[in-house]
Amino acid sequence: MRPVTNRTAGTFSITFGGVTTSSLSATGAVGIKATSTGTLSIAPTTDFNGTIVISIKQITGTYNPTYVIKDNAGNNTLEIRSGLASLNNTFIGVNAGRYNTTGKYNSAQGYASLYSLTTGSYNTAQGYAAGRYLANGSTAHTTGDYGTYIGANTRAKEDGTTNETVIGSNAIGNGSNTVTIGSSAVTDNYFSGNVKASGTVTATQFKLSALNTAPASPTDTGTTGEIRIVDGFIYICVNTNTWKRCPIESW
Numbered sequence: 001m002r003p004v005t006n007r008t009a010g011t012f013s014i015t016f017g018g019v020t021t022s023s024l025s026a027t028g029a030v031g032i033k034a035t036s037t038g039t040l041s042i043a044p045t046t047d048f049n050g051t052i053v054i055s056i057k058q059i060t061g062t063y064n065p066t067y068v069i070k071d072n073a074g075n076n077t078l079e080i081r082s083g084l085a086s087l088n089n090t091f092i093g094v095n096a097g098r099y100n101t102t103g104k105y106n107s108a109q110g111y112a113s114l115y116s117l118t119t120g121s122y123n124t125a126q127g128y129a130a131g132r133y134l135a136n137g138s139t140a141h142t143t144g145d146y147g148t149y150i151g152a153n154t155r156a157k158e159d160g161t162t163n164e165t166v167i168g169s170n171a172i173g174n175g176s177n178t179v180t181i182g183s184s185a186v187t188d189n190y191f192s193g194n195v196k197a198s199g200t201v202t203a204t205q206f207k208l209s210a211l212n213t214a215p216a217s218p219t220d221t222g223t224t225g226e227i228r229i230v231d232g233f234i235y236i237c238v239n240t241n242t243w244k245r246c247p248i249e250s251w
Contacts, residue, residue, distance in 0.1 A: 007050025014054075016040045063100050099142075113149075116140035120147070127169075128152040134159065135172045147173075215243045 004025060013022040018038040042052060065079035081091035087104040091097030095112040101119060108114040108125040115132040117123065120143045125131040131149035134141050134156055141156045148165040149156070156164055157173040166173040170183040181189065212228035215235055222237035229235075233245045 005051045005053060007048070010045040010048025010050070012042055012044035012048055012052065014040075014042055062098050103143075110152075114141075116142050117144075118142045120144045123147045123149070125149040125154070126151070127154065130154045131156065131166075149173075218243050 007025065011023045011025040013020060014024065015038070017040075042054075044052070063081055063083065065076075065081050066083075067078075067080040068076050069078040071077045076094050078092075079094050079096065081089065081097050081100070083089050083100065087100075087102070089097060089100060089104060089106045090108070091100070091106070091114065092109045093111045093113055095115050096108045096110060097106065097114050097117065098112075099116050099118050100106065100114070103117055103119050103123075104121045106114060106117065106121060106123045106125075108123070108130070110125065110127045110130055112132050113125040113127065113130040114120075114123060115129065117131065122145050123131065124147070127150060130151060131141055131147065131154060133139060133153075135158070137153075137155065141159060143159050144156055144161045144164065146163045147156060147161060148167075150167045151169045151171060153170045154166040154168070155170075155172045156166070157175045161173065162176045164173045164176055165179040167180065168182040168186065170185070171180055172183065173180050208229060211230050212235075214228060214230045214233065215222060215237075219241050220243060222241055222243055224237055224239055226237040227234065232248055234248060235243050235245045237243050
């Protein structure tokens, strides 16, 4: 700030964020960096006759590591950040969790994982730059809760998401309460065993790897909702061990 203009007499003091600077008088730039959440107050002397001009800028400082291991050239190769006991964060890796301020119960492992997160809580990240950026790959991911980012360069869809899960290198999330597996480069997903869904399954195409086996009779063993497709018919189990069918015709 440039605190004084048109002054010919008197001085003043400024207290801001726990820091006090006294006897200010000369025109010029003076910078005060807050160290707490204390209020701003200005106290001029009774004979002060100038104009005080003040600007305040929010500055988010880096979160220094608690432990550092260096290589033989003096460069940091491992950093561990934990912060205040009341926050209960665990950040392992160079620049991991570097800008955290009030976020709590976060856990990140990997270079620059959750690097930009300042106030988000209950997040988990694993891998290089996991959870560092938003979808465009350059905008900082600063806030959001209960997110899980597993894989190098996994990204959140946007700031402020809740319960977003993103898995796989370069995968981009789809927002709050979603699970994303794999990036756009993934061509196939393989699962062993039955795949069960409690909600709606949406796809651009459904394809059977092979036609099914038709029920032997309308009372053959079956589970309600089971569907079998064979050459000529689609069979649907409408109740336990109760089947109905409709023909499939050529055109």
